[in-house]
Amino acid sequence: MNELDRLYQQVILDHSRERHGEGLPQDAQATSHQVNPTCGDEIDLGVRVENGVIVSLGWQGQGCSISQASASVMHDLVDGADLEAVARLERDFSTLMHSRGQGVDEAILDGLEDAAAFEGVSKYPNRVKCALLAWMALKDALARTGTSLATHQAQEDPEQTG
Template identity: 45%
Template sequence: MSFNNLDTLYRQVIMDHYKNPRNKGAIEEDSITVDMNNPTCGDRIHLTMKIEDGKVVNAKFDGEGCSISMASASMMTQAVKGLEVEKAIKLSHIFYDMMLGKDYDEDELDLGDIEALQGVAKFPARIKCATLAWKAMEKGCQAEE
């Protein structure tokens, strides 16, 4: 597949998550709540997570922001559901490496749709948009420990 086709595919995945977010909403009962914002661009996220026996059993988000921020939140909630807290945090670190253009172990954890965000590394000002939800998830996981 040529670079242009791959770039187009990645844009379609990002826009799909932005227009049709997965796990939008809030978990009402016994949930961890994390609110974060990016004052530079106005992105904000309200993340709720349910963690039981060291595993993320549910994650939902609400918020407002650019397509990258909201698509990343959608992808993150999908990716961490069912993961042990330790693996969710590890996935977050892999994601940060990808955002910084560093090499990352693609075989360690399946990135799925998250790989569509790798192009953000070319736009340093947008990295904070992409990582906002991930930082919120890490904060929520650490609150549970």
């Protein structure tokens, strides 16, 4: 295992132990409960959006270190972010997770900050579902508020529509 892989593994372990954003917000507009049926990981996520910005985001869950760390990292990336940034981050994380370990552009990794640590997870299809669970909960909760990330992706990058 090279030094970068060890660092990435440590980031995932740190976030799974020290969970950022854990706990459902009292002022949530919408919540989502997601389960990964292949392994039993669960995430409950609550969100509040005001004026196109996520102003409150929290979650609680149980499962493997990958699913719990991914929720923690996602919280750090999107809490307080505008929906265009959230749409870009969701798209970039999905691209990373579906890369099957073939790598992605350095700009994507830089923008994902700690989420770049999940690059190695993309080699394992069953683990990809674990890493994407919190992101699926976020998309669902946002949809329940009447917000679609696809709309914000289209506004941000008209080339992505089609």
